[in-house]
Amino acid sequence: STIVLIFEAPEDFKFSVSTGQKVKVGEALGDV
């Protein structure tokens, strides 16, 4: 199963993860 997030954010939004990284519920994905 997969979850796709689509969202609008300011252009200075930065992802704080890398491709292939394991993540857990509540872990930071990105911030403005």
Next chain:
Amino acid sequence: LANAWKDTPTKWYPLPVFVGALVLTALQYRRRVTEREVHVDENGQEVVRLKGPWQVHVLGALPLRNMSRLWGTVNSMELPVWFRPIGFRLYAWAFGCNIDEADQDDLTQYVSLGDFFYRKLKDGVRPVADTVLVSPADGRMLHFGAITDGRVEQIKGSTYSLDALLGIERPNSPKPTSVAFAARDMAEVDDRTFADINGIEYSLRDFLGTSTPPSPAASGTSTPTADAHDRARAGGLPAPNAKKHGEQIDASVSPDGPLADVVAHEASVAAEMGAQPFLDRARGMSRYAVKPGHGLYFAVIYLAPGDYHRFHSPTAWVVEKRRHFVGDLFSVSPWMVKRLENLFVLNERVALLGRWKYGFFGMVPVGATNVGSIKINFDQALRTNVGARRPPPTGTYSEAVYTAASPILRGQPLTKAEEMGGFCLG
């Protein structure tokens, strides 16, 4: 022939330049033609078709939906009590589950593999980060980035349409009547007053404790005015936005009863979101109207069979509607993602659409062969992976609007990391 093969020396020489130029031109022409090859229906909507190598077409010929339901039925069978700890430990070992995190220490309490698969976690084992966006699930980041020209990148060089994924109509296509987002809504919401649970009207801005015009910089904490406090108390409402980011509003000032809880919950979400989204709710719903200085982003998280399979809210937001797309149930493993174009548009999925502090927010749980059933906790009417003689054509969806879920936010409010639903076996 043998002598010629052995003895003839290899002699390299350059091709004439015009041959190379001809080949490059042909390749370029072929690429452009392929890029333009988008099938559309009579309404101008893109028709998504199965495209990929032969393995994909072989899989496409299988009755995946029936197989998925059979898999679910088998896994919902009650297991003998003596076998449960052995079986679940074996499963955990094979798929890398951390049983210590499960809320049930006694594995005999899980009656079937499906029950174990949908296990809850102990409180506190997943700390929530203090960022605007957190992971909604345990899994692996497959891909993320910015969306350009309405196309979401599945893998490098392969994209799918955002319109097809979410069911957003093109500007010139006829809109279904249930889609009520228009510029008109923005004007209405801008200075609207709401009747609260006691019939006393109050302004949205007062409720949220914002000045006029609202500051775009409002991010989770805003300063309530004395007037707003008084009015909220007079109307039996919780003090507007009185606490800091992430804290619960003090519900002691609100009347007893379930409705009071709903209002308190809404206020909590509103406090996290800030006031801005309410004034921009219509603009946020379409990629054609992203605010200046903003962009659209995507993130794809893959849940492996051993992962915790419930999902949580990735931010504080309001879900306004859900669109259930009945589709195929291909595997969504990274192997398949690399091979099957438009995988996420072909598969059965539930698009939850709404808004957060920066505008549009959407979350799309996508089903797969082994986990075809998607549950949404606040939507008891939703039924996924249901058998039908003839499934509807790809791209069609049924829609539910959550406007009645809350009197103020006009949608289903969710706080960050709040459990939303999950994937079930079959």
